[in-house]
Every structure is written in structure tokens, then in C-alpha cells.
Amino acid sequence: MVSDPHPPLHEYHQTGHLLVGVIASHSLIIPSPLEFTAKPPPALFEELRFCTGNSIKTLKQLYELALNCINQTRSKVFTPGDRCSVSSVPKNYQHILALVFAVKEINENPRILPNISLGFHIYDSYFTARWTYYVTMLLISTPERFVPNYKCDRQNNLIAVIGGLDADISRYVAMILNFYKIPQLIYGPAPVMNDKTPGLSFYQMAPNEDVQNAGILALLLLFRWTWIGLVVMDNDNGERLVQTVFPMFSQSGICFAFIEKIPQYTFVNEINNMLHQGDKIVDKIMKSKANVVVVYGESYIMAMVAWSAFFLEPEHDTKKTRSKVWILTAQGELTAFVFQRSWDLQIFNGVICFAFHSNDLPAFHQFVTSRNPSDTRGDGFIMDFWENAFGCVFTNRFLSEIKGDICTGEEKLESLQAAIFEMSMTGHSYSIYNAIYAVAHALHTMSSSRFKQRRMVDSQGWTLETHHLWQARPLSLCSEICQPGSSKRVKEGEPFCCYDCIPCPEGKISDQMDVNECYKCIDKKYPNRKGDSCIPKEISFLSYEETLGISLAFIAASFSLITALVLGIFIKHHNTPIVKANNRDLTYALLISLLLCFLSALLFIGHPVKVTCLLRQTAFGIIFSVAVSCVLAKTTTVVLAFMATRPGSSMRKWVGKRLAYSIVFFCSLIQASICVLWLANSAPYPDVDTHTLVEEMILECNEGSVTMFYCVLGYMGFLATVSFTVAFLARKLPDSFNEAKFITFSMLVFCSVWLTFIPAYMSSKGKYMVAVEVFSILGSSAGLLGCIFSPKCFIILLRPELNKRKKLMRKKN
Structure with a gap:
């Protein structure tokens, strides 16, 4: 063996x-x-x-x-x-x-x-x-x-x-x-x-070639093409065709300008020499006055003619080639080798090809x-x-x-x-x-003949029992036949005909009887419970058509609308003391960034495409950094304002809008630089995860670089921590409306949300990972909006008597 x-x-x-x-x-x-420099060794035999x-x-x-x-x-x-x-x-x-x-x-x-x-x-x-x-x-x-x-x-x-x-x-x-x-x-x-x-x-x-020959002759006579060339393969089949076609065509008035034989491809025949001979033949064809060439040959004959006509002799006039009418048999259809993939096959613009019958x-x-x-x-x-x-x-x-x-x-x-x-x-x-169906129908006729119990013997002599004998059990087996969903395990110390049937392990199937091993389904399918077939995996992503996706989208849209209303209220009351306190422009910038934060959550919902994958994390990271930078700038403004009120304080030169704007600009610029570096080196892209879940294919945005993703989150967490620390230290400064204590609460909510995000994100799979991130975005943004702006809106709308300068200033006891 x-x-x-x-x-x-x-x-x-x-x-x-x-x-x-x-x-x-x-x-x-x-x-x-091959070059032979020595006599070859004698033939080798082995036992x-x-x-x-x-x-x-x-x-x-x-x-x-x-x-x-x-x-x-x-x-x-x-x-x-x-x-x-x-x-x-x-x-x-x-x-x-x-x-x-x-x-x-x-x-x-x-x-x-x-x-x-x-x-x-x-x-x-x-x-x-x-x-x-x-x-x-x-x-x-x-x-x-x-x-x-x-x-x-x-x-x-x-x-x-x-x-x-x-x-x-x-x-x-x-x-x-x-x-x-x-x-x-x-x-x-x-x-x-x-x-x-x-x-x-x-x-x-x-079909028989005689019918095809008669068709070619009828075509030549129809167009009065009586001066033609003939190209055949240089083998027994080509010689037979010449002996058949020459007298048949000549009797009908067809004359041959030339009869050329293209060398047949063999393993020992050098391809360059073979094509060189073909080039000489094509050169003769091009110089001939016969404008019609009938080609008989193997399936690859026109690919070889194309080589000779187009590649080996670049000096050929392609216009002459195009002027020829090529008549091909069904066997010599227009094909190309792989290296002719990009060639201009217009040189055979006048090809008439006979074809075998087909069906659409x-x-x-x-x-x-x-x-x-x-x-x-x-x-x-x-x-x-x-x-x-x-x-x-x-x-x-x-x-x-x-x-x-x-x-x-x-x-x-x-x-x-x-x-x-x-x-x-x-x-x-x-x-x-048709050949496969002919074999199948022949076997079916044999198996369904009136002698249902007779055996069907194939050409190798191997006996096949029909279905009726199979059900009858005329069988002699050491072990029961292993059904689909199981595989054979040979019993130790017994002949190979004796075996146990064991269920396929998890993740594998067998769809035939008596298989030696089970196999895994392809990535896009998973095994059914019986382990005898593969089921296509369902496509999974956070969609607008499901309850979870539409709920998150509704929440994001609602908070966006609320933020827009708050912004409208502040613009309408822009001259009131509570709006002007702690830099009105920073307040507007914070509200706009929060509005964009809520809207950015919508990028995470729906079918992942290249644009949304590029914008998801980067837009969210930059917008949130702007929002937290605005909070940090407002907190810093509160601290510096109170420090500057002390007699002889050197902090007075730092009080003003320039410092606040600088904080927002530089803090946001650092995050933007991280995102640009991320996109330049390993940008996120749409991907399909076929391994995480057994029954689902997850359409997702591959982050490209997990390190850069956590750098964006880490920097945002750093800004939030600094802002929280500064706000916490300034929470007891004297003022009837001290914004620092509200900022403290907002940053406490913000940090709590994102600290719980990481373990929740890592323990989730598929679309639920995306849902966790969307919830974190909405929760942290809502915390900033509610803690910072709800007290101000309460005073503006419900307690306008408190929205006066003398009410906002209070001295220390």
C-alpha cells in the first residue's frame, strides 16, 4: 500500500x-x-x-x-x-x-x-x-x-x-x-x-463534426468566399480534417490559398519554439490575399494565434489583422490565456464562431x-x-x-x-x-426497473444495493451505520469495520453517513442542533428597524431637541446676568457641542459603511473634548475670578475671555491631533465578524487600532478628571449662584458613566457593544446638560426675580 x-x-x-x-x-x-550535459541514469524501479x-x-x-x-x-x-x-x-x-x-x-x-x-x-x-x-x-x-x-x-x-x-x-x-x-x-x-x-x-x-463542416461550406458559398485559408492543428485530428474538408470544399468551388498546421502543445515541447512557429504561420496569413481564414483546432488554438499576431511580432499591421474574417469551429471558441487578459482582442473583430447548442x-x-x-x-x-x-x-x-x-x-x-x-x-x-443528467437518468432507470430487488453493479464490479434492499436490512455489518451528525471512532483492538458512532463535537457537522471525521461549517454558516447541516448565519447590527436601535435614536433626537430649546432660551435672554455670568460665549459653545454629542450617537446606529466608520469615534471624541474643554474653561474662569478679587492679586491679568478661549482651543486641538494620527495610520473600516457569535454575522466598524481608540477615551477622561478636580475645589466659593458646584455634579455623573462604560463594553458582544457606547454618550451628555443648565433654566423661566445682578453677588460673612 x-x-x-x-x-x-x-x-x-x-x-x-x-x-x-x-x-x-x-x-x-x-x-x-532543458539542457542535457551527461548521459541519463538507467531507469529506476522500486519495490x-x-x-x-x-x-x-x-x-x-x-x-x-x-x-x-x-x-x-x-x-x-x-x-x-x-x-x-x-x-x-x-x-x-x-x-x-x-x-x-x-x-x-x-x-x-x-x-x-x-x-x-x-x-x-x-x-x-x-x-x-x-x-x-x-x-x-x-x-x-x-x-x-x-x-x-x-x-x-x-x-x-x-x-x-x-x-x-x-x-x-x-x-x-x-x-x-x-x-x-x-x-x-x-x-x-x-x-x-x-x-x-x-x-x-x-x-x-x-454534435457530429460533419454537420458543422456542411454549415461552414454553406456560409462560404452564401457570401461567395471562394479564396480562403485553412488553419488546423498539426496532429492526427488535423490531418483527418484536411482529408475530409479539402475534397468536400473543392467540389463546391472553394479554393485554398494556404493550408497551415499549428504545432500542438505538449509537455516536452518548448513553448517559445512552438509559438515561434505559430508566428511564422500568422505572418504568412497576414501576407496572403485570402481575407477569409477557416480555423479548425483545439480549444486553445485562438489564444495561440492571438499570441503570434499581437505579441511576438509587434511590427504586424493590426489593421490587416482586423480585415481578416476568421471562421472558427465550435471547439476553437475565442479564449485567452491569463497573460492575455489585458490584450486588445479587437484584432479578431471579424470572428464568426460556430457554437454547440446551449440553453439559458x-x-x-x-x-x-x-x-x-x-x-x-x-x-x-x-x-x-x-x-x-x-x-x-x-x-x-x-x-x-x-x-x-x-x-x-x-x-x-x-x-x-x-x-x-x-x-x-x-x-x-x-x-x-447534459452528460451528468444522462448518467443520473440512466442510473435512475436501472434502480427503478420492475425488478426492484435486483442489484445494481457499476463498471468497477462494486455491488450497490438499491433502496429497497437497504431498507430490508440481504446487510452484514459489524457496527450500525453512523447517521449524519455523527462520525466513526474505531474500536481499539478490533478490525476497522467495527466502530462506534459518536456525535459531532460542538461547532462541527457531518452531512453524510459513515464519515470518518466531522468538519466545520464555513464562516458564514453554523451547525444546526442535530449537527447534520449548516445554517446560514443571520446578519446582525444595531438597526433603526429594531426596538433597541429606534429607542436609542429617539432618545438622541429628544435630547438634541431639548438642547436646541435651551440654546434658544439662552439666546433670547442673552442680556440677563445669569446668561452673561462665566462667559456667555463659552455657554453657547458648550450647548452647541452638547447638541452635536447627541447627534453623533446616530452615527452608531444603522448599517456600517466607510463614512460612518471613519466618523463614529473621531467625531465623538473631538466633540466631547470640546464640551469638556468648555466646562474646564468655565470652571477655571470661576476660580480665577474669585482669586483676582483679593487685594494685590497677580491673577487679574489672567482674568478674561482670552484664557478661556485658549483652554478650549488647545485642549480640543490635542484630541483632534490624536484623531488625525489615528485616521492616517490605521483608520476604522467596515468589517464582518463571523466568529464572536455562533448564529450571527456581526456587521461592525473595525476600530483599526484599539490603542488609538483607548487613547481618545483616555484623553477625554483626563480632561474630565481635571475639570472635576478644579470644580470640586471651587464648589464653596461665595456666590448666590456658584456654577462650580453644578459643574462638580455634572462631571461626577460624566466620570461615573465612562468608568462603568469600559467593563460593560468589554463584556458585551455584537450590536450590544455599540448600544453600550451609544448609551454612554447619551448618558454623559445628558448629565452635563441637566446638571449645568437645568438650574439656570429654572431661574430664567420660573424665578426671573433672581435673575438680577444684586442677587448673584454676595459677600463673605
């Missing part, structure tokens, strides 16, 4: 009772030239002990070079000296999505294969024979154990294989599957059969739109596809310095040009979609 030492770079696996294998064509391995217990010799490691190359690509860091690199065709990722979407529909449809789930295992062929043979052998081997021609257990319930995209890839797959009698459904053109590959069987989902499926469009690299479990293609399609990188995939744009996962697939990725289902994708 051996494990595969070089697992494929790209694969996508989903478990199920029955598995469908898929050979996709998504990426190309591009090797650098392996298989699960049968027999010790035999393995085959020569034919895939060693390709495996090493793929291993190297895992680092994602390439230099000019690298031996290989990987370049993907992002448009082909839709083929994978079409298969996943079809399997999802079938599994959710109770009328097809009830109580039987379909799974799949997708591997990338990398467009090469070497890798196609290798991954095909992986499909028919025991999972996670590459033992060719052996299956050590019954977990690999493979029933069919879908692939490949190009004719040669399909032929390589068929050569392996033919020995095992596993059905193969291909979604590209039929491979060429020769003496070496007689009698290979497969089911072709795409709205559900598929929604499925593709919802695809996101952050919540797609098991998909080994999506990360590379996302990086290549959008020209960015994910930070968690690199250990070295990152160069280029960072992938957020929020990029929109709709923004990609059609040559890179299409949102609507293409012909190839629709063929894959």
Missing part, C-alpha cells in the same frame, strides 16, 4: 454514494528548455507492497518529470531560472461549475435517484498525455492511494467518467477506461481512431454569481482561477513578499471580458450539464 507522493495541483472532490469522474482542461504546464500483501515490481515512473514540475508550481514563486510554470485558461473554469451545478440540482431533486447522492472527483489534464494518463489512473485507484490496477477498499464507487475537452485528451482517457469497461462521456470532438487504438468506446455529447439557465447564472473563493469547500481550482482572472493574489497563499494587487474575494465575475470568462452557459458547459 502506497500513498500518492505527488498529488495533483488542481482537483475538486465531493463525496457521494456514487462518484462521477471528470477530466477537465483548465491549465497548461509550460516548461523551460512496493500492495494491500494484497504481495511484493511486486512497479512500472517505471513515467510521470516523474511532470510531477516534479507540478510540485514546483505549488510555491507560486517563479524566476527566470524556473523549470516550469502554469498558465490557465480561465474560461474553462465554467466547465467545472456546470458539472457542480448539475450534481447539485440532481441531489436536490427528489424525483431523480432518491436516497442516493451523486459525488464527483475532478482532475486537471493540463492538456498533456502524461498528466491525462496519470489522473485517469488516479480516478480508478483507491482514494488517496495511487496503486494502479488495485483497489484496497470499496470507497471508490466510480460509475462514469466525463472528458475530455480536446480530441486527444478524450483518446488518452478512453485508452485507460477501455480496459476497465467504465463508460466515458466526452463533451468535445470525437478522437481519431487508428491501428493502435481500435474499438475505443465513448459517448459523444457534442437563470439558476446557473445565479449559481455562478454566488461563487466566492472564501466559501467553496473542496474546490482546488477556484483560487488559481480567481487570481489569474482578476490579476491579483491571495495573501494567505504566499510566504514571500507579495507583489501586485491583493484579491479580496469580492471581485465581480460579471466584469470579466468574454474571452476570459462568460456568465451564460457555453456550449461545452451545456454538454457537460
